Amino acid sequence: MVMKKYLRYILIFAALVMLNLSVHAQCKGFAKKLCKLELTGYTHDGNYHAAILTEGEEAELYKTFYSGQNYRLAICGSEALPAIEYQVVDAYKNVLYDNRQHDMAGTWDFTLESSQQLKIVVKVPVAEQKAEFPNSGCVSIMFGFQEK
Amino acid sequence: MQDKYFNYRLVSILFLLGLLLFAGSCKMGKNQGGKEVGLEDFLSEEDIFDDIDKAKKIFYSLPSPLETALLLKSAGIAYNEQVLNSLDNVDKYSTTKSKALNLGIYTTDLSLASLFDQAQTSLKYMDAIKKLATEMGISDAVDEETLKRLEQNLDNRDVVMDIISETFLNSSSYLKENDQQDVAAIVLVGGWLEGLYIGSWMAGDNPAAGNKLVDRLAEQKLSFSIVERMLQDNKVNKQGNENRDIVELINELHAVKSAFDKIEVQTSAVRVDEADSSQVTVLKSQTKINVTPEAYKELKAAVESLRNNFVQ
Numbered sequence: 001m002v003m004k005k006y007l008r009y010i011l012i013f014a015a016l017v018m019l020n021l022s023v024h025a026q027c028k029g030f031a032k033k034l035c036k037l038e039l040t041g042y043t044h045d046g047n048y049h050a051a052i053l054t055e056g057e058e059a060e061l062y063k064t065f066y067s068g069q070n071y072r073l074a075i076c077g078s079e080a081l082p083a084i085e086y087q088v089v090d091a092y093k094n095v096l097y098d099n100r101q102h103d104m105a106g107t108w109d110f111t112l113e114s115s116q117q118l119k120i121v122v123k124v125p126v127a128e129q130k131a132e133f134p135n136s137g138c139v140s141i142m143f144g145f146q147e148k
Numbered sequence: 149m150q151d152k153y154f155n156y157r158l159v160s161i162l163f164l165l166g167l168l169l170f171a172g173s174c175k176m177g178k179n180q181g182g183k184e185v186g187l188e189d190f191l192s193e194e195d196i197f198d199d200i201d202k203a204k205k206i207f208y209s210l211p212s213p214l215e216t217a218l219l220l221k222s223a224g225i226a227y228n229e230q231v232l233n234s235l236d237n238v239d240k241y242s243t244t245k246s247k248a249l250n251l252g253i254y255t256t257d258l259s260l261a262s263l264f265d266q267a268q269t270s271l272k273y274m275d276a277i278k279k280l281a282t283e284m285g286i287s288d289a290v291d292e293e294t295l296k297r298l299e300q301n302l303d304n305r306d307v308v309m310d311i312i313s314e315t316f317l318n319s320s321s322y323l324k325e326n327d328q329q330d331v332a333a334i335v336l337v338g339g340w341l342e343g344l345y346i347g348s349w350m351a352g353d354n355p356a357a358g359n360k361l362v363d364r365l366a367e368q369k370l371s372f373s374i375v376e377r378m379l380q381d382n383k384v385n386k387q388g389n390e391n392r393d394i395v396e397l398i399n400e401l402h403a404v405k406s407a408f409d410k411i412e413v414q415t416s417a418v419r420v421d422e423a424d425s426s427q428v429t430v431l432k433s434q435t436k437i438n439v440t441p442e443a444y445k446e447l448k449a450a451v452e453s454l455r456n457n458f459v460q
Contacts, residue, residue, distance in 0.1 A: 044314075091417075111431070113434075
């Protein structure tokens with residue numbers, strides 16, 4: 001009888017661990033299966049940048065982009081989240097691109113005359129219709145390139 | 149009574165552990181104590197890392213092995229197999245750090261070989277990568293199907309590049325999602341350093357002034373600041389313990405840092421030229437690069453010494 005009770009507790013614990021693993025697996029699968037499709041026509045660089053974010057949360061990515069290549073930036077959020085907002089900013093804090101001014105586009109194609117370190121600022125906006133708990137979901141940032 | 153108390157404690161502990169694990173998954177890699185700020189608040193003064201602590205989640209992106217190889221090729225290098233890390237070395241790597249560094253190094257070598265259509269070499273390097281990845285517990289990085297697909301498409305460079313990209317994505321996502329961000333960072337540094345090594349080896353000891361490859365190497369100073377930040381972020385693990393491999397790597401990179409400090413790379417503000425009919429936005433700016441022959445030699449020597457140490 002006591003053993004049966006312990007078994008139940010162990011099963012609850014195992015379920016929570018599995019849920020944890022499953023959230024990660026979903027994020028990885030989301031990036032690989034769905035977000036990567038946004039890079040069609042470009043070669044994905046192979047880097048993995050994805051995390052579970054909640055409405056109102058944000059992320060930043062720092063990367064050096066080199067001249068002589070065409071780049072595609074793709075930012076995707078899972079279905080549970082509202083459309084993801086993002087900006088691309090240079091070292092002088094100039095906003096080079098803001099997807100809110102481009103119909104919340106998920107991708108941006110660009111090329112550079114000279115190499116630059118840029119910052120990508122990503123934000124999960126809070127949904128207009130407030131739920132009891134804010135939604136969380138996977139957000140993935142991917143880069144593709146093409147030789148010019 | 150005691151049994152009941154014990155049961156209550158057991159279920160509480162298990163539930164708390166479960167909750168902690170779940171919460172941990174949601175906050176993985178986030179800066180503690182970060183404050184939420186709006187997008188409009190980010191545009192203040194000074195350098196690009198200024199407001200870094202305010203962000204909830206930080207990613208550092210280095211050129212991947214594939215991008216590194218493409219940058220080298222576009223700078224005009226010729227293929228020479230002698231520069232690659234010998235496949236005979238693959239059995240020498242016994243520590244996590246050496247396996248991770250050489251996983252990155254071999255992936256850059258593979259990328260370079262495939263960009264120059266070296267079919268048989270590509271296959272052999274993919275085998276070495278599979279071996280190291282398996283030893284690191286990343287069994288799904290290169291499976292039999294991947295190898296078969298590679299064999300069947302060796303004459304199709306686009307497919308080969310896609311396979312390399314997928315392989316690297318598999319290993320980096322596995323490491324990052326299994327609390328091994330530090331190992332993922334070491335893999336990236338290994339691949340990036342191999343690019344520097346190949347570039348300086350190809351440029352030689354006395355490159356002509358204005359050499360495109362030397363400028364490409366100097367520009368890596370911009371990525372080196374990202375290397376530093378990424379390693380600093382992984383210096384202490386979640387348990388608050390110092391990560392010895394990362395600390396050692398930071399110390400080993402001192403000579404490279406010192407060489408980069410003597411190289412000047414200045415970038416102007418960017419002017420945006422909206423997309424033309426090709427839908428590609430052009431970011432217009434200027435970069436001034438000043439590399440003296442002495443600074444170049446110092447960088448080449450530091451990179452060569454470190455890379456040769458890593459592959460031994």
